[in-house]
Amino acid sequence: MEHKLNKAYPKHQTGRFRTIKNVTSVVLQLILFVTPWVNWGGRQMVLMDLPGRKLHLFGWTFWPQETHFMFLLLVMAGLTLFCVTSLLGRMWCGYACPQTLLSHSFIFVERLIEGDRHKRVKLDKSPWNADKLSKKVAKWSIWLGMSAYLGLTFAGYYTPIRALFADFISGSAQTGTLLVIGFFTGFSMLFFGFFRGRFCATMCPYARFQGAMFDRDTVMVNYDMVRGEPRGKAKDPNAGSCVDCNLCTQVCPQGIDIRNGVQFECINCAACIDACDSVMEKLDRPSGLIRYASEAEIEGDKTRLLRARPILYSVAILSVFTVFALLLSTRTPLEMDVVREAKGGAFSQSADGRVSNRYNVRLINKEAPDMTVQLSLEGFEDAELVAPVNPITVEAESSKVMQVFVLVDPKSVKPVHRFKITATDSNDPNTQKQIETTFLRGAK
Ligand code: SF4
Numbered sequence: 262m263e264h265k266l267n268k269a270y271p272k273h274q275t276g277r278f279r280t281i282k283n284v285t286s287v288v289l290q291l292i293l294f295v296t297p298w299v300n301w302g303g304r305q306m307v308l309m310d311l312p313g314r315k316l317h318l319f320g321w322t323f324w325p326q327e328t329h330f331m332f333l334l335l336v337m338a339g340l341t342l343f344c345v346t347s348l349l350g351r352m353w354c355g356y357a358c359p360q361t362l363l364s365h366s367f368i369f370v371e372r373l374i375e376g377d378r379h380k381r382v383k384l385d386k387s388p389w390n391a392d393k394l395s396k397k398v399a400k401w402s403i404w405l406g407m408s409a410y411l412g413l414t415f416a417g418y419y420t421p422i423r424a425l426f427a428d429f430i431s432g433s434a435q436t437g438t439l440l441v442i443g444f445f446t447g448f449s450m451l452f453f454g455f456f457r458g459r460f461c462a463t464m465c466p467y468a469r470f471q472g473a474m475f476d477r478d479t480v481m482v483n484y485d486m487v488r489g490e491p492r493g494k495a496k497d498p499n500a501g502s503c504v505d506c507n508l509c510t511q512v513c514p515q516g517i518d519i520r521n522g523v524q525f526e527c528i529n530c531a532a533c534i535d536a537c538d539s540v541m542e543k544l545d546r547p548s549g550l551i552r553y554a555s556e557a558e559i560e561g562d563k564t565r566l567l568r569a570r571p572i573l574y575s576v577a578i579l580s581v582f583t584v585f586a587l588l589l590s591t592r593t594p595l596e597m598d599v600v601r602e603a604k605g606g607a608f609s610q611s612a613d614g615r616v617s618n619r620y621n622v623r624l625i626n627k628e629a630p631d632m633t634v635q636l637s638l639e640g641f642e643d644a645e646l647v648a649p650v651n652p653i654t655v656e657a658e659s660s661k662v663m664q665v666f667v668l669v670d671p672k673s674v675k676p677v678h679r680f681k682i683t684a685t686d687s688n689d690p691n692t693q694k695q696i697e698t699t700f701l702r703g704a705k
């Protein structure tokens with residue numbers, strides 16, 4: 262068996278699970294490549310605008326003040342992964358993880374140029390000659406092209422992709438942009454061309470802790486030891502179903518032998534199931550010696566789908582989703598921060614006897630179009646708001662900061678008086694943001 266740090270040479274294997282995997286791979290890679298090109302409401306549908314510190318997602322623009330949305334999305338994604346893992350093992354790794362799917366695309370190119378498993382092993386062991394050199398140059402050149410395209414695509418999630426491509430093709434891209442593309446190109450080459458399954462076996466944190474989510478009823482790729490052992494020749498009447506042909510290990514992209522039991526390197530890709538089923542078919546024996554099954558099923562019991570762990574995960578996902586949906590439905594495009602000045606000049610008395618406090622107000626228009634924002638006070642019998650401009654225009658997706666003064670007759674307020682500042686969009690009075698703050702009266 263190949264060591265997990267050595268390069269694996271998976272033999273090509275067709276079968277029903279390979280077909281499912283090919284279909285999901287094409288669909289998911291299409292989503293990866295097409296998404297940054299899709300516009301929504303006149304701008305890129307998914308864009309992490311790092312210089313602008315904004316996230317554009319399906320027509321919404323999230324500001325740094327709204328990181329709780331990202332946090333809730335990540336928690337939901339994590340809980341969903343945990344729930345699927347507790348029910349179906351590492352289904353994510355085998356059928357949806359970019360590391361697996363993109364590595365397979367790179368292996369596909371390798372197989373086209375260097376041949377299937379035994380030819381690749383032979384080529385790597387052979388001394389360098391013109392044939393080996395030409396094949397290696399061809400493979401790495403195509404991989405470089407694929408990596409560069411991946412690099413551009415990944416960078417396109419952070420920089421507007423249309424301008425990025427135009428600059429890259431015309432050679433007018435700035436050094437910083439080229440560095441970002443170069444980083445992602447090198448990253449793709451290293452992770453999908455070189456590391457491949459070694460990443461899953463040695464670096465992926467999920468591979469390490471997924472065991473904590475498994476139980477006796479988790480369905481995963483299993484070898485039926487009861488039926489398969491003892492291994493032996495097909496004609497041996499005392500042998501089990503496994504004829505020890507080793508095809509299951511030869512097709513494994515992780516270079517492991519599933520007959521040794523569940524291993525953390527296994528990504529549940531089911532290539533060994535397809536391989537073993539093809540052997541069983543040739544021997545005219547029932548398929549499923551290696552199959553998706555729970556430990557309970559292998560031991561002759563029934564698999565319980567309804568059990569505490571997935572139910573708890575489902576309840577947690579639903580709860581987080583409810584909070585997310587509530588927050589999203591009450592989200593307004595207008596945001597405001599108010600900070601009372603604490604240093605010199607924060608408190609002063611005017612000639613007419615009124616006292617004033619100074620506040621820094623930050624208004625954010627999170628979406629398009631421009632807003633005309635009117636500031637007003639609530640919680641005083643008689644007070645005046647003095648601002649440089651009121652109402653003030655806040656352009657789409659931008660913010661404005663200004664200092665305002667609140668002037669009050671000291672007889673009408675408590676020493677520490679709570680009140681509210683309200684910002685209202687004059688074009689849409691339903692768009693409002695209210696902040697409660699304090700007014701310090703000072704000594705009478
Ligand atoms: S492919 Fe099936 S029969 Fe062949 S070694 Fe693996 S488990 Fe045994």
Ligand code: SF4
Binds near residue numbers: 509516529530531534
């Ligand atoms: S043991 Fe089977 S399911 Fe696991 S990685 Fe290898 S081929 Fe895929």
